[in-house]
Amino acid sequence: MKNKNAISSNQLIFFTVASQVGVGIIFLPAQLAEIAGHDGWISVLIAGILFSFFILIVAAFMNRYKKKSIVEINRLLYGTYLGSIINVCLAAYTIIFSAAILRMMVEAMQLMGLKYTPRIVLTVFLIIPSIYTINGGLKVICRYLHITVFIGVILAIYIVLILGRIRPTYLMPLGEAGAKSIFNGVWTSIFAFLGIELIPFIYCEVNDKNHVVKKVLIGNLISIIIYISVVISTTGLFGEEMIKNLQIPLLSLARVCYSNIFERLDLYFVTTWVMAMGCVLRCYLFSGYYGAINAFNIKTRKWVVALIIIVLVCVISLEPREFIYLKERTKALGWIGFSVIVFYIFSYILSFINKRGVSR
Amino acid sequence: METQESSSKELKLSTNIKDNMNYINSMFNNCPDIIRKKVIIADSKEGYFIYPKALINIDVLQRDFIKPILAMSLEELYDDDLVNKLSLSEAGYRYELNTIVSEITDGNIVFIFDGSNKAISYNLRTFESRPITEPVVEKNNRGPHEGFVETLDINISILRRKIKNHRLKFRNMKVGAASNNQVAIGYIEGIANPKLIDDLYEKIISIDTDGLISLGPLEQLMKDNQYSPFPLYIATERPDKVMAGLFEGQLVILLDGSPVVLLAPVSFFAFFQALDDYTSNWLFGTFSRIMRLVAGVIAVFLPAIYIMITSYHYYVVPLNLLIPLAESRAKVPFPPIVEALLMEFTIEMIRESAVRLPTYIGGSVGIVGGLVIGQAAVQAQLVSSLFVIIVAVTAIASYLIPSHDMGTALRVIRFVLMILAAGFGICGVTFFISLLFAHLVKMESLGQPYFQPMVPTKLKELKDTIIRVPTIFLKQRPDIAKPLDRIRGKNK
Numbered sequence: 027m028k029n030k031n032a033i034s035s036n037q038l039i040f041f042t043v044a045s046q047v048g049v050g051i052i053f054l055p056a057q058l059a060e061i062a063g064h065d066g067w068i069s070v071l072i073a074g075i076l077f078s079f080f081i082l083i084v085a086a087f088m089n090r091y092k093k094k095s096i097v098e099i100n101r102l103l104y105g106t107y108l109g110s111i112i113n114v115c116l117a118a119y120t121i122i123f124s125a126a127i128l129r130m131m132v133e134a135m136q137l138m139g140l141k142y143t144p145r146i147v148l149t150v151f152l153i154i155p156s157i158y159t160i161n162g163g164l165k166v167i168c169r170y171l172h173i174t175v176f177i178g179v180i181l182a183i184y185i186v187l188i189l190g191r192i193r194p195t196y197l198m199p200l201g202e203a204g205a206k207s208i209f210n211g212v213w214t215s216i217f218a219f220l221g222i223e224l225i226p227f228i229y230c231e232v233n234d235k236n237h238v239v240k241k242v243l244i245g246n247l248i249s250i251i252i253y254i255s256v257v258i259s260t261t262g263l264f265g266e267e268m269i270k271n272l273q274i275p276l277l278s279l280a281r282v283c284y285s286n287i288f289e290r291l292d293l294y295f296v297t298t299w300v301m302a303m304g305c306v307l308r309c310y311l312f313s314g315y316y317g318a319i320n321a322f323n324i325k326t327r328k329w330v331v332a333l334i335i336i337v338l339v340c341v342i343s344l345e346p347r348e349f350i351y352l353k354e355r356t357k358a359l360g361w362i363g364f365s366v367i368v369f370y371i372f373s374y375i376l377s378f379i380n381k382r383g384v385s386r
Numbered sequence: 387m388e389t390q391e392s393s394s395k396e397l398k399l400s401t402n403i404k405d406n407m408n409y410i411n412s413m414f415n416n417c418p419d420i421i422r423k424k425v426i427i428a429d430s431k432e433g434y435f436i437y438p439k440a441l442i443n444i445d446v447l448q449r450d451f452i453k454p455i456l457a458m459s460l461e462e463l464y465d466d467d468l469v470n471k472l473s474l475s476e477a478g479y480r481y482e483l484n485t486i487v488s489e490i491t492d493g494n495i496v497f498i499f500d501g502s503n504k505a506i507s508y509n510l511r512t513f514e515s516r517p518i519t520e521p522v523v524e525k526n527n528r529g530p531h532e533g534f535v536e537t538l539d540i541n542i543s544i545l546r547r548k549i550k551n552h553r554l555k556f557r558n559m560k561v562g563a564a565s566n567n568q569v570a571i572g573y574i575e576g577i578a579n580p581k582l583i584d585d586l587y588e589k590i591i592s593i594d595t596d597g598l599i600s601l602g603p604l605e606q607l608m609k610d611n612q613y614s615p616f617p618l619y620i621a622t623e624r625p626d627k628v629m630a631g632l633f634e635g636q637l638v639i640l641l642d643g644s645p646v647v648l649l650a651p652v653s654f655f656a657f658f659q660a661l662d663d664y665t666s667n668w669l670f671g672t673f674s675r676i677m678r679l680v681a682g683v684i685a686v687f688l689p690a691i692y693i694m695i696t697s698y699h700y701y702v703v704p705l706n707l708l709i710p711l712a713e714s715r716a717k718v719p720f721p722p723i724v725e726a727l728l729m730e731f732t733i734e735m736i737r738e739s740a741v742r743l744p745t746y747i748g749g750s751v752g753i754v755g756g757l758v759i760g761q762a763a764v765q766a767q768l769v770s771s772l773f774v775i776i777v778a779v780t781a782i783a784s785y786l787i788p789s790h791d792m793g794t795a796l797r798v799i800r801f802v803l804m805i806l807a808a809g810f811g812i813c814g815v816t817f818f819i820s821l822l823f824a825h826l827v828k829m830e831s832l833g834q835p836y837f838q839p840m841v842p843t844k845l846k847e848l849k850d851t852i853i854r855v856p857t858i859f860l861k862q863r864p865d866i867a868k869p870l871d872r873i874r875g876k877n878k
Contacts, residue, residue: 028833037842135813139698143810151810155820162828169827172841290702297816304820 030163031316033228035237037168041309042222042245044171047252048299048306049127050218053353054253055260055275062211064196064266065203067257069211074250076212077219078243080367084222085239087374088229092385096226096370097320102383103376112369113321119366120224120314121335123359125342127307128153129352132343134300137277138293149340152300156308157336160315164231167308174305178252180298184291185259187283192262217360218253221306222246223367227313311339397483403432403500406483410436410498413487420490425452428460433499436486441493443512450474451508455497463499469506476509491566515540521623521645523790528665533623538568538642544625545572549632556640557583559590561604565597568642569604572628577635579868582832586637586650589832601644611829615798617791618831619648620656627661635869637832651832653839653866655851657792658682663854671854678786679852685784685796689726690807690815692776696722698811714770723808725769729777730801732759737781834866 033041058066091099096116101109132148140148159170201208225242232238260275263282272278280295288294318324319331346352377384400406407422414420414436423435435452450473455463462468469477480486486496486505493511518540521533534541542556553575560566571586586608593607605619606612622628623645628638631649639648658678663671695703696715703711718725736755743751759777763769780800787793799822806814829836839847847864849855863869 034842138813139811140813148813151813151817155817155824158821159824159828162824166824166828169835169837169841170824172827172843173823175843287704288702289704290699293699293702293812297812300813300816301820 029231030165031228031231032233033164033168033231035232035234035241037165037171038225038232038238038241039245039248040171040174041168041228042225042242043248043252044174044302044305045221045224045309046219046246046249047174047221048302048304049130049356050220051253051256052130052274052276052299053356054215054218055257056269056272057214058211058257059261059266059269059275061214062207063203064198064261065201065208066211066215066261067197067254068201069208070215070218070253070257071250072208073212073215073219074246074253076216077222078246080371081222081225081242081246082239083374084225084367084370085242087370087377088226088238089235090374090377090384092235093230094383095228095230095316095320097317098230099226099373099377099383103373103380110321113317116227116366117314117317117321119359119362120227120310120317121338122342123363124307124310124314125339125345126352126356126359127303127310128339128343129346130356131300131303131307133349133352134296134303138296138300145344146340149343152304153307153336153340156304156311157332159308160312160332164228164312164316167312170308171305173301177298177302177305180295181252181256184280184283184295185255187285187291188259188263188279191282192259193265194262196262196265197258215253216364217357219246219249220360220363220367221249221309223363223370224309224313226370227317311335314339399481399483399486399498399503399505401501401503403434403498406498407434409483410434410487414490423452425456427456427463427499428458431460431500433497435495435497436490437495437510438490438493441512442495442510446510446512447495451495451497451510460501464502472506474508478507479504480507481505488566492568511539516645518544524622524624524627524788526624526661526665529624529626529661532625534625534640534645534647536643536645538570538640541625541640541645541647542570542572545628545632545638548625548629549574553577554632557587559587561590561593562595562597567598569598570640572632572638572640574632574635577633577863577869577871578637579635579870582651582868583637586639586832590639598641598643601639601641601646601648604639604641605648614825614829615795616654616826616829616836617657617789617795618652618829618836619650620652620789621646621648621791623647624661630661630664633874634863635867635871637867651830651834651866653831653834653851654826654837655679655840657789658787660788664857668854668856675852675854678788681783681786682792682796685780685787685793686800686803687815688776688780688783689730689800690803690818692773693722693726693804694807694811694815697808711770711772714772717767718770719767721808722773723804725773726804726808727801729759729763729769729773730780730804733777733781734797831866834868838866839864 055066058069062069094102097113100112103109104112128149131152132145135148135152136143159167222242229238256276260269260279263279264272264275269275276299277292277296280292283291285291315332315335318335319328322331324331346355397409410422414422419439421435421437421439425433425435427433433455437447454472462471465471469479480489480496481504486498486507489507490496493509495508495510496505497508498505515537516535518532518535520531524533532544534544546554551574555573555575557571559569561569569590571583571590573583589608590604593604595603595607598604601621605617605621609618611618619639620631628647628649632638636649636651639650658675660674663674696711700708720728732755736751739751759774764771764774784793784797787796803815803818806818810817826837827835827841835842838844839851844865846862850860850864861874862872863874
C-alpha cells in the first residue's frame with residue numbers, strides 16, 4: 027500500500043515557503059516601520075540569515091534520529107509522561123495557530139464584501155478545502171502547495187505594476203534607524219519566519235533525507251526574497267510615516283495598483299492571498315493532526331481525531347471578537363512558535379547527553 | 387446457483403459421450419442457437435459437433451472440419467496428433483467441460499466423440515461487423531481517417547497493421563460473470579512499464595459485475611476516485627491516437643463489442659491535446675493547445691464571473707463597460723443567477739436534443755435554439771444581451787475541448803461554480819478554485835499524478851503540455867507512463 031504521507035525533499039521547499047510566507051507578511055511592513063523605520067528590510071535580512079542557522083540546528087537534531095518524528099523523539103528524550111505532555115502541547119500550539127490563520131482568512135473574506143455573512147458560515151466554508159486536502163495526506167498537501175508558485179507570480183506582477191512609483195529616497199539613508207532599532211526589528215521579523223518549527227513533525231516522511239537541509243534552506247531563501255521585496259516595495263511606495271498608519275500594508279499596495287482593463291485590482295489580490303493563507307492553514311492543520319495521532323498513538327478511527335481537531339480549530343477561531351484581539355493572539359503565538367524552535371535547540375543539546383534512540 | 391458452482395470447478399471430460407453431452411445439454415438448455423449436431427464416426431461410435439449457429443461459417447465447417455473427421459478411422463481419431471492432421475488453422479485440444487462451454491459461447495466449434503476424454507475446439511468465427519469508417523466524434527485534418535470497430539479481433543488487427551513489431555503484445559481476460567466480455571490490454575514490450583501492466587490487469591480482473599454493455603462502465607469500475615467528474619482514462623476511437631499512446635508507454639484497453647478504447651495512464655492536460663497538434667506545424671499545434679486551455683478556463687469560469695460581478699462586485703468593471711452592462715440588466719426582472727441558469731440550461735437542452743436527434747432534425751433544433759437564445763430571449767427581456775454573448779462564448783469554448791468526457795465534466799462543474807458565485811461572490815469562486823485544485827492534485831491515473839507535469843512539476847515535460855515544441859526536441863517519451871525505454875527511436 028502506498029504511503030500517502032511520503033514526500034520528496036523538493037516538496038519540502040514548497041512546504042517551507044508556504045508555511046513561512048502566507049501569514050507573517052501581512053503585518054510585517056507596518057510593524058517594521060514602527061520599529062526600524064525604512065531600514066526594516068535589513069532586519070528582515072538578518073532575521074532570515076538567523077533562521078538559516080536555526081534550520082541547520084533543527085536539521086542536525088532531526089538527523090540524529092533519522093526515521094523518527096518529533097513526537098517519538100520527545101518520548102525518547104523526556105520519557106513517556108513528560109514527552110507525552112510536550113507532544114500534546116506541540117499539537118495544541120499547531121491547532122491554536124491553525125485557528126488564528128482560519129480567522130484571518132474569515133476576516134479577509136469579510137473585507138472582500140461578505141460583511142453580513144455569519145462568521146461561522148465563512149469558517150466552515152473556508153476549512154472545507156483544507157479538510158479535503160489533508161484527507162489526501164502530506165503528499166497531496168505538498169502537491170497543493172505548488173499553488174504558491176502562482177501566488178508568487180501574482181505578487182511579482184503587483185510589485186512590477188507599482189515599480190515606477192517607488193521612491194528610492196524613502197529608503198535612504200541606509201542604516202539611519204540605528205543598530206538598536208534594526209536589532210529590535212530582527213525580533214519582529216523572526217515571527218514572520220515561523221513555519222520551520224513544523225519541519226520536525228514531517229521530517230520522518232521525507233524520502234531523501236540527505237537533501238533536507240539544502241531544500242529547507244532554499245525555501246527559507248525564497249521566503250527572505252519575498253519578504254524583502256514586499257518590505258522594500260511598500261516602504262518605498264508609502265514611506266515609513268504613512269506605512270505606520272496602515273493596518274495591512276500589503277493590501278494597500280494592491281489598492282494603489284492600476285490597470286486600464288481591470289478596476290480594483292486589490293480584490294483579486296486579496297483572493298490570491300486567501301489562498302496563500304490557506305496553504306499555511308493546511309501546513310499547521312496537518313502537523314496538528316499528525317502530531318495528535320502520533321502523540322496518542324492512534325492507529326484506527328483517525329477520522330475521529332481529525333473531526334475533533336477541526337471542531338476545535340473552528341471554535342477557537344471564532345473566539346476573538348475583534349480583529350485587534352486576533353492581532354494580539356498572533357503576536358503571542360509568534361512567541362510560542364519561537365519558543366518551540368528554542369525547545370528544539372535545547373533538545374538537540376540534550377540528545378548528546380541522553381542518547382536513547384539516536385541513529386548510529 | 388448450482389450451475390455457477392459447478393462451472394467454477396474444473397470438470398474433466400469423460401470418455402463416456404453421454405455424460406459429456408448431459409453436462410453440455412444442461413448448460414445449453416433453452417439455447418436454440420447452439421447446435422448439437424450428432425454424427426456417427428468410424429466403428430459406429432457417436433460424436434457431436436457443437437457450435438453457435440449464427441457465429442460460424444457453415445460451408446467451411448462442413449468442408450474443412452466435419453467431412454475430414456467423418457472420413458477418419460477410429461485409430462486416426464484417437465491419435466494424439468489429430469489436430470495437426472486437419473487443415474484447421476486455430477484448432478486445439480480441450481480437456482475440461484467448462485472450458486468447452488466457454489469456448490462455444492465465444493463462437494468456437496467443439497467436436498467430442500465417444501471413447502475420448504478430449505475435445506477438439508476450432509475457431510471459425512465469422513460474424514457480421516461494421517466496416518472501418520472515420521470516427522464521427524473525433525475528426526482531424528491531416529491524420530488517417532480510420533476508426534476502431536466493435537470487433538476486438540479487427541481492432542487488434544488494425545493496431546498490428548500499424549505497428550509491425552513482435553513487441554506489440556495483448557493480454558486477454560474475461561470480465562462479467564454473466565456476459566464473459568473479452569477485454570484486452572495492449573502495450574509495447576520494452577517500452578510499457580510491467581508494473582503498470584500488472585496493476586491494470588489486477589484492476590480489470592478484480593471487477594465483479596454481470597457484464598459490460600460498453601467501455602463506459604468498465605472505465606467507471608476501474609476508477610479510483612468514483613465521485614470525481616473528471617475522466618482518468620482517455621476514450622478514443624482513433625487507432626492513430628492509440629498508436630501514439632503506445633509509443634509513449636501507455637496501455638490500451640480494448641473491449642470486444644466497443645469501438646471505443648481506453649488509454650492509461652493519462653494526465654489532465656492530455657485531454658486538451660489532439661492529434662492535429664502533432665500532424666501540423668509545432669507553432670500551430672502550440673497555438674491550438676493554448677487556445678483549448680483558455681477555452682477550458684472560459685467554459686468553467688465565464689458565466690460565474692458574470693454572476694459574481696453583477697451580483698456583488700460591479701465596481702471591478704471599467705466605467706465604460708459598466709454603463710452598457712447596467713443598461714442591459716436594467717429591464718431584466720430576474721437576479722443574475724436565475725438569468726444565467728435559465729440560459730445555460732436552455733443551451734444544455736439544445737445540445738442534448740441535437741445529440742439524440744437525427745442529423746437533419748438536429749440542424750433545425752440548432753436554428754430554433756439560436757433564434758430563441760439570440761433574439762427572442764433578449765426581446766422578451768428575460769435575459770440581458772451581454773449575457774447572451776457570454777452564453778454563446780461559453781458554449782463554443784466548451785465544444786473546443788477534444789475529449790467529450792472532459793468537455794462534459796467542465797460543463798457540469800460550471801453549474802456548481804455559478805451557484806457558489808451567486809451565493810458568495812468572489813469568495814465562492816476562490817473556494818471553488820481551491821477545492822478544484824486540491825481535487826486535481828489529489829487524483830491519480832493508474833497510480834500516476836493526474837495533474838503532472840504541472841504538479842508535481844516536471845520541467846522537461848512542459849515542452850509537450852501547454853506548448854508543443856518542434857518534433858526534433860521530443861526525443862524523450864513523457865514520464866507519466868514510466869516507460870522502460872525513455873528515449874524514442876533506436877537509441878543511437
